[in-house]
Amino acid sequence: MCLSIPAQVISIQGDTATVSFAGNQYQAGLHMLNDVKEGDYVLLHAGFAIQKISDQEARETLELLREMGELD
Amino acid sequence: MKYMDEYRDRTLIAGLTKKIRARAGRFYTFMEVCGGHTMAIHKFGLPWLLPSTIRLKSGPGCPVCVTDQSYVDRAVAYAEMEEVVVCTYGDLLRVPGTSASLYDKRGEGCDVRVVYSLLEALRIAREESSRMVVFLGIGFETTAPGSAVGILEAEQEGLDNFCLLSAHKRMPPAMEAVASDAGQLDGFICPGHVSTITGMGIYEDLPRLYGMGCVISGFEPTDMLESILLLVEQMEAGRPEVAIQYKRAVRPEGNLKARALMDQVFQHGDDTWRGLGVLPDSGLRIRPEYARYDAEQRIPVEVGPARENAGCICGEILKGQKEPSECPLFATSCTPVHPVGACMVSSEGACQAYYKYRRYA
Ligand code: SF4
Numbered sequence A: 001m002c003l004s005i006p007a008q009v010i011s012i013q014g015d016t017a018t019v020s021f022a023g024n025q026y027q028a029g030l031h032m033l034n035d036v037k038e039g040d041y042v043l044l045h046a047g048f049a050i051q052k053i054s055d056q057e058a059r060e061t062l063e064l065l066r067e068m069g070e071l072d
Numbered sequence B: 001m002k003y004m005d006e007y008r009d010r011t012l013i014a015g016l017t018k019k020i021r022a023r024a025g026r027f028y029t030f031m032e033v034c035g036g037h038t039m040a041i042h043k044f045g046l047p048w049l050l051p052s053t054i055r056l057k058s059g060p061g062c063p064v065c066v067t068d069q070s071y072v073d074r075a076v077a078y079a080e081m082e083e084v085v086v087c088t089y090g091d092l093l094r095v096p097g098t099s100a101s102l103y104d105k106r107g108e109g110c111d112v113r114v115v116y117s118l119l120e121a122l123r124i125a126r127e128e129s130s131r132m133v134v135f136l137g138i139g140f141e142t143t144a145p146g147s148a149v150g151i152l153e154a155e156q157e158g159l160d161n162f163c164l165l166s167a168h169k170r171m172p173p174a175m176e177a178v179a180s181d182a183g184q185l186d187g188f189i190c191p192g193h194v195s196t197i198t199g200m201g202i203y204e205d206l207p208r209l210y211g212m213g214c215v216i217s218g219f220e221p222t223d224m225l226e227s228i229l230l231l232v233e234q235m236e237a238g239r240p241e242v243a244i245q246y247k248r249a250v251r252p253e254g255n256l257k258a259r260a261l262m263d264q265v266f267q268h269g270d271d272t273w274r275g276l277g278v279l280p281d282s283g284l285r286i287r288p289e290y291a292r293y294d295a296e297q298r299i300p301v302e303v304g305p306a307r308e309n310a311g312c313i314c315g316e317i318l319k320g321q322k323e324p325s326e327c328p329l330f331a332t333s334c335t336p337v338h339p340v341g342a343c344m345v346s347s348e349g350a351c352q353a354y355y356k357y358r359r360y361a
Helices: A054-072 B010-023 B035-043 B071-078 B100-109 B116-125 B144-157 B172-182 B192-198 B206-210 B219-236 B256-265 B287-294 B314-318 B350-356
Strands: A005-013 A015-019 A024-029 A041-045 A046-052 B028-034 B054-061 B086-087 B113-114 B132-139 B162-168 B187-190 B213-216 B241-243 B268-271 B277-286
Touching: A005 A024, A005 B132, A005 B192, A005 B314, A015 A041, A015 B132, A024 A041, A041 B054, A041 B192, A046 B144, A046 B192, A046 B314, B010 B219, B028 B035, B028 B172, B028 B192, B028 B219, B035 B054, B035 B192, B035 B219, B035 B287, B054 B172, B054 B314, B071 B086, B071 B162, B086 B116, B100 B113, B113 B241, B116 B132, B116 B144, B116 B162, B132 B144, B144 B162, B144 B268, B144 B287, B162 B277, B162 B287, B172 B206, B172 B277, B187 B192, B187 B219, B192 B256, B206 B213, B213 B219, B268 B287, B314 B350
Parallel strands: B028 B054, B028 B187, B086 B113, B086 B132, B132 B162, B187 B213, B213 B241
Antiparallel strands: A005 A015, A005 A041, A015 A024, A024 A046, A041 A046, B268 B277
16 A cells, blocks of 8 residues: 555646556546646555656666666 | 666666675665565565675565554444444455454445545545545555545535544654664665655664664665665765665655645654554644544544454564564465465565565575
């Protein structure tokens, strides 16, 4: 139950969004976030979007990992 | 999900394990606090990839597992009431109480409904206006803000037949209890999604008071290996500190809006944890202003003394003192289909993780 999944926002209706993960759609309460847009990735936890996932940070972490690999 | 494959890339995994092996100048024991990490670690076979210098222990971060037996007994007592609908997350359903589980009660015809979100419980309350909906609010700082939203929505709507039985808990007091108790831990792989809400500040005392490294980690194999590498590097340099590896989902200050919602509805109070006993200020209790939505105030119930299942060593496992394989009931009389203890019921419990991924090891 404590697992959170990274889901993409498909559409927004008031304080609820329809999000999609691995081909399935879910409803996500947006009460804890500001400025969520269609296309954003959010972490879905027990029916609420608890954070936006930063695309930039996701890429930077990967780059860092790759660089660490190359240093060997 | 975008990038998922990259975070599972074999070359990156191999590079990280090689680096951990090279950097670790002594034996290290780290605890993954969160049940989600326990599951992921076993799913991806990290214990086999890591050098023998690194030992991982699972900790007290599986919400269903640490939920005290008397809470289950109380939930069962509500289920027995004719006028009550009990709404619960699925994981709690099969946790054995002293006399029965919620699953048993449902089989006897009690109205116990599994919901995926608290918003569903609110919907049920709107539809069944002549009955009382009791929502079982369990989980750490990740789940508590959602419960706060539910209570605030109910208040705003004037929805009077909804209340919440809070077993919400705060992570840091349990980590401190384990840190001072176990004594041989070198660092924590800190829970990723608790930190998404709270930020990094809640772990500050652990490096300072206990000399332990703290890295907030994501859940993919490269995330967890990078976190272990960061912990090794901190300890080798003699500079334990709080660091964030899971930067794509954790900001240093956490989610301020969610934190504000949680603080508006809940206050800190003593709470009982399976295995760890009563920990001061470790619980999130509903503030007196919202007593109408507090099941304990609204429908007081008396339950007898809780009795744990004889032979189950869940408590010691949650403290990192024993492994599931040391339990005589493991994979014999205790299995996910017939669980004896909470650590086998929960999909994030250490016993279920071992059963699923390591039974034949
Ligand atoms: S294997 Fe079953 S009985 Fe043994 S500690 Fe785990 S949950 Fe308890």
